[in-house]
Amino acid sequence: MTPTRSTIHDDGRTLALAGGGHFNRFWLRDACPSLPTKESGLRTFSVASLPADLTMTGVSDDGDAVIVQWSDGHVSTFDADTVRRIAADAAEHRGTPAPVRTFGAGHEPPTFPAARLVAGSSEHHDLLDAVAIDGFALVTDLPDDDGATEILADLLGRIRETDYGRVFDIVTEPEAWTLSQSNKGQDAHSDDPFRYTPSGISILHCRRAAAGTGGRSIVVDGFRVAEDLRAEDPTAFDLLATVAIPYIRRRTEAVDQGDDVDMIAHAPVLSVVDGELMGVRFHERSTGVFDLPADLVDDYYLAFRAFADKVRDPAYQFDHRLADGEAIVFDNQRVLHGRTGYETDTGGRRHIRLCTVDRDQVHSRLRRLKDLHDRPGRASRMRSGTMAV
Numbered sequence: 001m002t003p004t005r006s007t008i009h010d011d012g013r014t015l016a017l018a019g020g021g022h023f024n025r026f027w028l029r030d031a032c033p034s035l036p037t038k039e040s041g042l043r044t045f046s047v048a049s050l051p052a053d054l055t056m057t058g059v060s061d062d063g064d065a066v067i068v069q070w071s072d073g074h075v076s077t078f079d080a081d082t083v084r085r086i087a088a089d090a091a092e093h094r095g096t097p098a099p100v101r102t103f104g105a106g107h108e109p110p111t112f113p114a115a116r117l118v119a120g121s122s123e124h125h126d127l128l129d130a131v132a133i134d135g136f137a138l139v140t141d142l143p144d145d146d147g148a149t150e151i152l153a154d155l156l157g158r159i160r161e162t163d164y165g166r167v168f169d170i171v172t173e174p175e176a177w178t179l180s181q182s183n184k185g186q187d188a189h190s191d192d193p194f195r196y197t198p199s200g201i202s203i204l205h206c207r208r209a210a211a212g213t214g215g216r217s218i219v220v221d222g223f224r225v226a227e228d229l230r231a232e233d234p235t236a237f238d239l240l241a242t243v244a245i246p247y248i249r250r251r252t253e254a255v256d257q258g259d260d261v262d263m264i265a266h267a268p269v270l271s272v273v274d275g276e277l278m279g280v281r282f283h284e285r286s287t288g289v290f291d292l293p294a295d296l297v298d299d300y301y302l303a304f305r306a307f308a309d310k311v312r313d314p315a316y317q318f319d320h321r322l323a324d325g326e327a328i329v330f331d332n333q334r335v336l337h338g339r340t341g342y343e344t345d346t347g348g349r350r351h352i353r354l355c356t357v358d359r360d361q362v363h364s365r366l367r368r369l370k371d372l373h374d375r376p377g378r379a380s381r382m383r384s385g386t387m388a389v
């Protein structure tokens with residue numbers, strides 16, 4: 001039965017509100033209307049200013065108001081409905097992971113003509129929302145100009161400067177220092193897995209496609225691979241989600257487009273929170289020696305192999321030959337990218353521009369655009385990506 005009167009329980013540590021709802025002493029005091037709200041940004045209150053043995057010593061109802069006396073002498077006057085709304089909002093933020101739609105071969109990705117992507121427009125929202133839900137989107141008809149890369153990136157947020165600079169111009173080099181600068185194919189992978197926080201939402205902008213028919217882009221949904229593996233072999237999934245392996249990038253001498261570096265990040269392939277996939281970090285060429293306990297090595301390799309096998313399975317591979325002026329905008333902490341090889345690019349034609357924006361910036365902008373256009377999903381908890389340990 002719904003209580004008609006507010007009462008105190010657990011030796012003053014819990015309040016049962018008239019009309020329903022139980023509230024903890026510290027939570028309630030933290031929500032006291034005498035303090036600036038948590039959203040105000042002006043709050044100087046610290047929970048450390050409360051005694052650890054704080055209790056509620058008295059309560060009375062006055063219409064919609066609930067008056068609480070505290071053991072430290074403070075008196076709070078709450079609006080009961082406001083307290084319940086704050087609790088419900090908090091529960092919603094915590095409890096609803098943002099939806100995802102996984103993809104495989106034959107996928108028809110959300111596609112946006114560049115001319116319609118005006119900053120602040122509903123199409124701007126839809127592009128960012130598509131990347132959050134589908135993992136990647138295509139942008140077509142970009143102007144025939146190097147500057148188009150950064151104009152597109154501006155819709156996401158601030159470009160993160162990496163070891164390759166602000167924008168990495170990938171052209172075929174006679175002496176490649178990354179596989180990307182050769183004409184060889186690349187298995188689908190995450191970029192920069194050796195960073196504690198790898199690249200976020202990245203753009204691969206095709207300025208000039210290779211001559212011939214090669215150089216097709218391959219995009220694999222790491223979430224689909226992981227979920228299928230979880231269904232088929234939950235033990236393998238758990239190993240990939242709990243055992244960290246090293247990813248490294250080591251270069252003892254600087255090259256044209258990068259410093260000498262010795263980057264090492266230990267991280268699991270799958271980042272999982274409360275059973276929900278948050279991110280994927282997978283790049284076979286960048287893994288170091290698996291420094292695992294002897295009794296784990298064989299099982300771990302089998303799990304890693306099962307994941308790698310799916311990444312190479314054409315059923316998981318969306319493949320598309322980017323045309324001049326097309327770009328893929330993808331979540332590098334979920335979606336893996338690679339390419340097929342292409343004929344020797346003697347004319348130096350092939351030119352891809354790559355840059356990245358941190359994911360939290362993109363998700364922040366997406367929330368603002370949802371507010372602006374009154375779109376659903378505002379309260380969802382965004383996937384926070386891959387985590388190093």
Ligand SMILES: [Fe+2]
Nearest residue numbers: 189190191337
């Ligand atoms: Fe890459």
